[in-house]
Amino acid sequence: MNDSLHKDFSVYQLALGVESPSQAFALNPATLLSLVRATIDLLIEGQINATIWFKLPPGKIWYAELIRYQSSVKTANSIYDCQIREKKTASEDEIDLTSSSSLFCRSINLSAIPNSHISCEYFIIVISQNFASLIAAYQPTKRDTSNIISHANTTKSQPLSTIVSVDTQVIQKVLDGLKQEILSEAETIPHTDFVVPSVLEPTLVSKLLAKQIQRQDEINRQIRTERIAKLKEKNQTLHKKERLKDEYLSNVCQELRTPLTQIKTALSLLNSPNIKPNQRQRYLQMLNNQCDRQSILITSLLDLVELEHTLENTTLELVKLADIVPGVVSTYQPVAQEKGIMLAYTVPTDLPSVWCVSGGLKQIVIHLLNNSINFTNNGGQVWVKARVQGEYVQLEVRDTGVGIAESEIPKIFDCFYRVRSGVSDEINGAGLGLTIVQRLLWNCGGSISVKSKVDEGSVFTVQLLPENSKMMISGKLNI
Incomplete structure (x- = not known):
């Protein structure tokens, strides 16, 4: 496409721009992945031969879903990888995206102006004879001339503004915009791969919704399980600390009691009216030794407590x-x-x-x-x-x-x-x-x-x- 005529292409903005736009909501990457998985589940279960247009975050976990579909549905299907890449040669039209996997698809080059929306977007569009769906996600970012959002930031934990739609009007508008974006390559792509069916099968739409709920329930259960495990681990740590603290206090009390007992014994013996000079001297030495021991113990305890409080900082x-x-x-x-x-x-x-x-x-x-x-x-x-x-x-x-x-x-x-x-x-x-x-x-x-x-x-x-x-x-x- 002529760069001088190029506009800021955006799947997300096209989906919002229809008369009755879909409701956008914030999702984390994990939930977005669950929506993609729900769509793939539906296609595999119904053995649906579909055309898929996608631009997904980097990482094998995302491409694994497309590999799962391609290996499970034996009929022919068209898959287009819409990525922002440098100019490619004709021999690079079909590539193995994951090197070690078996996903093959047509690579479609999207030209992007600096700070474009599409650089910050991910989407997957599915169309078949009686079904269509769209998932489009956009990562809001401060738009300045020196910083374009990175893939690493997009795929971790930042919320994504997301649209999920089975509205044929929305999906067709997005596909029309995509066709204009890749005008130079569109001539080599079958016309049917840009056409959304006029009527969707209600049963498939219902099943998709059910699978999305099911996948989200799985995520919620996983989150609950992880939280419970963390709480248990935290409780065990606290119980262990409390037990160690109790043992420590018990040992401290025992250590303090021992010299006090000997001091008390020596004092009672010194009060005896029949005590001999050499015995008196021995008991006085005992008192002196135990007082020294008490002093060493208290000093060492204070040193250890101070050490524990200051070591981390x-x-x-x-x-x-x-x-x-x-x-x-x-x-x-x-x-x-x-x-x-x-x-x-x-x-x-x-x-x-x-x-x-x-x-x-x-x-x-x-x-x-x-x-x-x-x-x-x-x-x-x-x-x-x-x-x-x-x-x-x-x-x-x-x-x-x-x-x-x-x-x-x-x-x-x-x-x-x-x-x-x-x-x-x-x-x-x-x-x-x-x-x-x-x-x-x-x-x-x-x-x-x-x-x-x-x-x-x-x-x-x-x-x-x-x-x-x-x-x-x-x-x-x-x-």
Whole structure:
């Protein structure tokens, strides 16, 4: 068609332009697809030989309906794919639209001026000897010279202004407009493929309406099922959180009660008139130890609560292990020397920076080092090593301590869990250190693993994402 004479062609506007236009209403793409399926269902059930003109959203799910019709109705039929394409050669008149499927049809080129309506429209027109139907959908968009609506936006969730009609006057006007649009190609198309029957079979129209309702019911049932499933999943999550919260509170109460019970016992014994000086001293030490334990527990609990509240909104930062490990090790050297423990570290200065929660790397090293020193007897050894291992930077804390029984290893990251090791009662931690380490690592894409044997020691291995990790985008996990 001569571009100088070309007008803004629109199937949707032609359908609205008749004297008694069909009512337009907003549909989502899923409902539009159900209407197309209902029409195909009718054609297949009645084995109706029809001419189909269509311009559908991209994607196999739409073309699958036409393939279904073509493979089910054995009689000859004409199918025209009205797409906006570049000029084509004669050999391209018939193409396989889906590559892997068997849909063959005539490709009809629609010329489109910039920002044209047809660029934003989809339609399917069906005509046969005693039946005709039209579905036309238009995606409203802001019309500017620099932005034409994309297929991706049209086919997702934006509402489509839709017309569904079996009015022969409406359908014939649309076909006449389409014939004028493709005037240069119309001469090679049978005249009957542009002609709507004067009278439609009422039974077929009724069946179409019934199938449309049936298909919509299926969508509604699917939506209800999905909503119910989501609600069940949400309820299960809430119940799980409530259960975990109850267990957590129960553990907190138990942990707080234990030192209080011992404090009360020591106080009652101190009131005895027959108490000896050495016994008094032992009970006073017991009071002091349990007060320290209570203080450690409360501080650790507050740290964990604060961590849980802030982790989601905390940004990740790049940190060098060589800037953190030496300082923490030097802090623990006096403690290690007092116990006769050899404490050393090997952290190459050229290791790449790693991603971690802001301030979190220091906490991780402190908790792991404190844990190893506490559970290593006098004369033992503790090493801190770091190296590149595959796609990660690996931090290893190894000790020759009392070790962990194989049955206890899965539990050591649980809140308040303390290994029953036979080490002296001076170890009165809250049992939250490893829990905090694990939480910190979860939020920066890291991980921690443990290898241990009783009386041989333990190895805690932390894996951290390096600066150039493909899993990171601007300091955020790409998961």
